[in-house]
Amino acid sequence: MKDIIRLDHVTRTFQVRRQTIKAVDDFSLTIHEGEIMCLVGESGCGKTTTGKMITGVLPVSAGTILYHGQDIAKLRGQGLRQYRLGVQMIHQDVYASLNPAHNISEIIASPLRRHGLTKGETGTQARVRELLQMVDMTPPDDFLDKYPHQLSGGQRQRVSVARALTVVPSFIVADEAVSMVDVSIRISLLNMMSKLKDAMGLSVLFITHDLALAKYFAWEGKIGVMYLGRLVELAAARQLVETPHHPYTQVLLSAIPEADPEVTRKKRTIQLRSMDIPSLLRLPSGCSFHPRCPRFLGEKCEKIVPELKTTFDGAAVACHAV
C-alpha cells in the first residue's frame, strides 16, 4: 500500500506568555491509502493539533508532513491545490461548523461552484442531491431548502460529511466527529462514514477520546495513543484494545467503565502513582509519563526519553518497561 500522509519527526510549539508549549513533540506516523487511523488521548495530548497540521491549517514548527510523498510546506500552484482539495476536515461542533445563514443546498453547492467541479447549474443541483443521498439524507429534496438550525445534530453532521465530500478528497480528518451527537445515532453515522470510505477509497484520521468507539470504527485499521504530545503506542485497533503494551494504554483501558454492570463492577482499575496531569509548560524529564507510571523503573525513565520500538507482536511502543 502506498502512503498518503506521512509525518516525519513533526513538532509543534506554541508561545504562551513568553513560554514555549510543546503541543506535539517529535511525532512520526504513516497513514496508507484506504486506511483508518484513530488517534486517542486525553484533552491536551496534541491530537487535534496533529489533525490541524495534517490539513495545513497549522504549520509545523519542525519536521515535515508529506502528502503523496511531497512536503506540504513546499507545495505551490497546482500541487498545493490538489493537496488542499485532497485533504478535508470534519469538525466536532456541528452547531458551529455550518453557516447558519446558508441553506443546505448553498452549503453543499458552493464548493462545487468555486472549484468548477460540476457542469452548469443543473449539474451542480444534481450533484448536491447525489451527495445528500450518499450521506443517507433521503429524499434530498426535503433538505435542500432547510437551514442548519432546522436539522438535528446527526443530520447536521451528515451535511458536514457531504460538504467534505464535494471536492472528492482522498483523505479525511474527522476530529471528534461524533462526540456531540446522541448515543443512539453515533453508530449509524460511523457506519455511513465506513461505507463511504470503502466506496470512495478514502483514508481517514479519526480523532477521539473514546477507545471503545475507536476500536469499533478502526476495526481493520490502527489506533495510536498520544500522551502529552508524543505517540506512546501504535497498533492494530483490536490488538491495541485486547493486548495493550504501554502502561498508559493499560491504565486508560482499565479505567473505562463498560455498559454491563457485571463486567464493569469486577473491573480492576490500575492505580496511577499520581492523579495530577503534568503541565505542558513543565513537562517531566525523560519519559513524560514517569511521575504517574505504575511500572516506573527509576532513573532510566526519569532521564531518557523512550523511543518508539516494535514489539514481538508488531505493535510500536515507547516505554522502557516493555
Next chain:
Amino acid sequence: MPPTLAVRDLSIEYKARRGRVQAIRNVSFDVERGEAVALIGESGSGKTTLGLGIVQLLPGTAAITQGSIVYQRYAPPAPYTKPVAAQQVEVLKLQGGALRQFRWKECAMVFQSALNALNPVLRIADQFADTAKAHGYLQGKALQDRAQHLLELVRLDPARAWKSFPHELSGGMRQRVLIALGLLLEPQLLILDEPTTALDILTQRNIMDVLKDLRQKLSFSLIFISHDLSLAAELADRVATVYAGKVVEIADVHATFKEPTHPYTIGLINAVPTLKGAKEDLTSIPGSPPDLIELPSGCKFHPRCPLADQLCQEQEPELQAISAGHQAACWHWKLAGEALSRFKASENRA
C-alpha cells in the same frame, strides 16, 4: 419504610413560541433510602427538567401542570450532626424560607456545567462559608473542619483546595469540589446532572470512584442524570430510561442491562460500543428523538421502533409490572427482549 423521594404523575411544560413543550409527562418513580437511581436517555428527553423540577429550580417559562413530589426526611444516623426529626415534606407546596431550607439541606443538586458553577472571584473557602451562612449551618473553625473533611473524602488536598480560586483547579478537581459542596449541609438526596460529561477518562474514573466511596461512607440517596450507559452500569442500583419526557422502563441495574424489555432501552444498549464487544453487535436506533411540541400519536417511540404496529400508533402504553421491581411501558415487552437484545443475539450465536 417510605421512600426518600416519591414522584407521582409529574408533568412539566415549557412555554415556547411554537406551543407547549411537554418536557415531562406523567412521570412516577421512587428513590429509596440510600439508593442510587440513574436517569438515562438522549439529549432533549427531559432528564434535566426532571432534576430541576425536584429541587424547584425550573426557569420562569416552565410550569408544573400536575403531580406531586413527596420527600421523606429520616432522623440522620450517627456521623451526622444535624438535630432533625423524621418528617414528610410535600415539595411542590414549599415556599419561601421552607423551600430554601429544603434545597441543599435536604436535597442538593450539582449542575451539568459544573466547570462554570463556582464563583470565579471567590476562594473555595469562601464558597463553603457563603453556603453555610445562607443556610444557618456551622461557622468558623467547625465549618472549616467539616468542609476539609469533605474535601478529603473527595480525594482533594484540603489545605491546597481550601485556599484556591476555581481557575487554579482542573476540571475534575472543580467537579469534586462541587460534590463536596453539595454534601456540605448533609443532604439526604444528591442530584448529579451529567457528573462525568466533558471530563477525561482518568478523571471520570476518579469521580466514579469518589462517588462510590462517598456512598459507602455517608448514607445519602443519589439521582444521577446521564446519557452514558456505562456510568449507570457502574454506579446505579436502579435505572430509569427516559424517552420523550416519560419514564419508559425502570428496573434494577442488572435487569436493565441483562433483561431489558423496552425497545428503546434495548436500542440504547445495542448502540454503545464496548471494549469487549464484537462489531456486528452494534446497531443504532433509526430516526431521531421526537419534537416535544408535536409529539407522535400513541407510543412516542413508535416511529423509531422495529416492533411498532397499529396498537402502538393509536394508544400510549403506561408502565406495567414485568417482574418484581421491573416496569416497562411497551405493548410488546414480551417480544422485545427476545427479538432485539444483543445479549440474546450473542447467546444464540454461541
